[in-house]
Amino acid sequence: MKRYTLFLLSVLFLLTAGCEQILEEKPKSFFEEGNSFQTDKDATSAINGVYNRLRNVYTMSWIHLSDISGEDLEVNPIMAEVKDIDLNRYTAANAIFDGFYTNSYILIDRANRVIANVPTIAMDTKLRDQIVGEAQFIRALAYFNLVQAFGDVPLVTSPTSDVTNVKRARDEAEKVYQQIIQDLKAAETVLPLTYTVVSEIGRATSGAAKSILAKVYLTRKDWTNAAAKAKEVIDSKVYSLVSAYKDIFPPEKKNGPEHIFSVQYSCVLATYGSSMAQAFSIFFTYPIQQTGGYMYVTPYHIQTYLPGDVRKEMNVVTEKKNVATGAIIKPGADQGPTTDKYWDPSPCGVSQARNNFMVIRYADVLLMYAEALNELNGPSADAYAAINQIRGRARNGVATAEPQDLKGLSQTQFRDAVLQERSWELCFEGHRRWDLIRTGKFIATLQKAGVPATEKNLLYPIPLNEIDVNPALKQNPGY
Helix, strand or coil, X not given: CCHHHHHHHHXXXXXXXXXXXXXXXXXXXXXXXXXXXXXXXXXXXXXXXXHHHHHHCCCHHHHHXXXXXXXXXXXXXXXXXXXXXXXXXXXXXXXXXXXXXXXXXXXXXXXXXXXXXXXXXXXXXXXXXXXXXXXXXXXXXXXXXXXXXXXXXXXXXXXXXXXXXXXXXXXXHHHHHHHHHHHHHHHHHHCCCCCCCHHHCCCCCHHHHXXXXXXXXXXXXXXXXXXXXXXHHHHCCCCCCCCCHHHHCCHHXXXXXXXXXXXXXXXXXXXXCXXXXXXXXXXXXXXXXXXXXXXXXXXXXXXXXXXXXXXXHHHCECCEXXXXXXXXXXXXXXXXXXXXXXXXXXXXXXXXXXXXXXXXXXXXXXXXXXXHHHHHHCCCHHHHHHHHHHHHHHCCCCCCCCCCCCCXXXXXXXXXXXXXXXXXXXXXXXCHHHHHHHCCCHHHHHHHCCCCCCHHHHCCCCCHHHHHHCCCCCCCCCC
């Protein structure tokens, strides 16, 4: 039996078996679906299991698909399948595509089970609606990732009950986007603004739903709704830029005022730790076993920074101390500078760092707002104010330093400035490929950086394993 069929069978057993607690609690039990959706505790356990599965999607594979595919990040050739993505020479047989696709649909199936079953439970209606809203938010997020990566994909909105009912054709991207928007609109009305209980911090909020919805609208070039939804997040006053760029990223400062939605990593269990810190460390500097990573900042990205931009200190790291010997280590001949965005000085173990994966943060919303306003009517005062907040922080508030506030730009110049600002501000956070594709700059930018790119690379191939076992699926052009 092919591996895909085994995966489908595993979905039926794994996802009905029960759901782990997330955040700061250990998983307590597993249960059969027929007996599981009876009480409010069952509903809470089930949604926790949906959150838990996010760690299988928002990990290094998302960086491989989102940032390695751009011009800002590259990979050591020893990582052959990642390097194939880096240089756009991948095929549909690349295991990274298959793993991401499979894990995304497992996540969706878990969300579908919550959405289908929790409304039948006799429980507090506000909590019930919130839990369903959380599942809708996560389902929308998973489909947004899939439709950006692959284009048309099967739209599954009910629990998988057997192997045959998942052998279905791809639905048009437009239909998938309509479901994403519907889910996010529903979620934003029932999710809370914030959480005060420590064990609940990190769950989806109304601001998270609005922020992702703004990005969906932006991707679809619905500038009016993108600007309006981003402004709702700004006007909520729930979020703000932290004063220092370097303070966004340390694990000790996670879930801060700038963090709108993050996938939670911790030391509660070994499986709750992140591999990001090790992957991005300079060799012989990662605190556990003095190992190191394989992800490097490109010379192309490094040369774009303006003198005095403090973000470069965090984004481009050219040396690191070996904590065991005190020696200062620089990248080897076959390596390159890395970033401290995922650095954890006290990880739990090998590939077990505490850094959250920031899906979306407030600076992203400000830049989306500026982009949407510019596309509507050119660079307005509000558009300048949004982007200049970020540039002000990047020069540490020093009036005479770079980057200076923007002013007097044409619509085209402002558009290019926002795209460049996103590269400096949000590099290596899972945005670059989608930014370049959305703005129509993907092919030209990669070619300028010396990476071959053609029209077919605007979509990834449907994984070969999926094509092999599902004759209803059709491959993307060029693959």
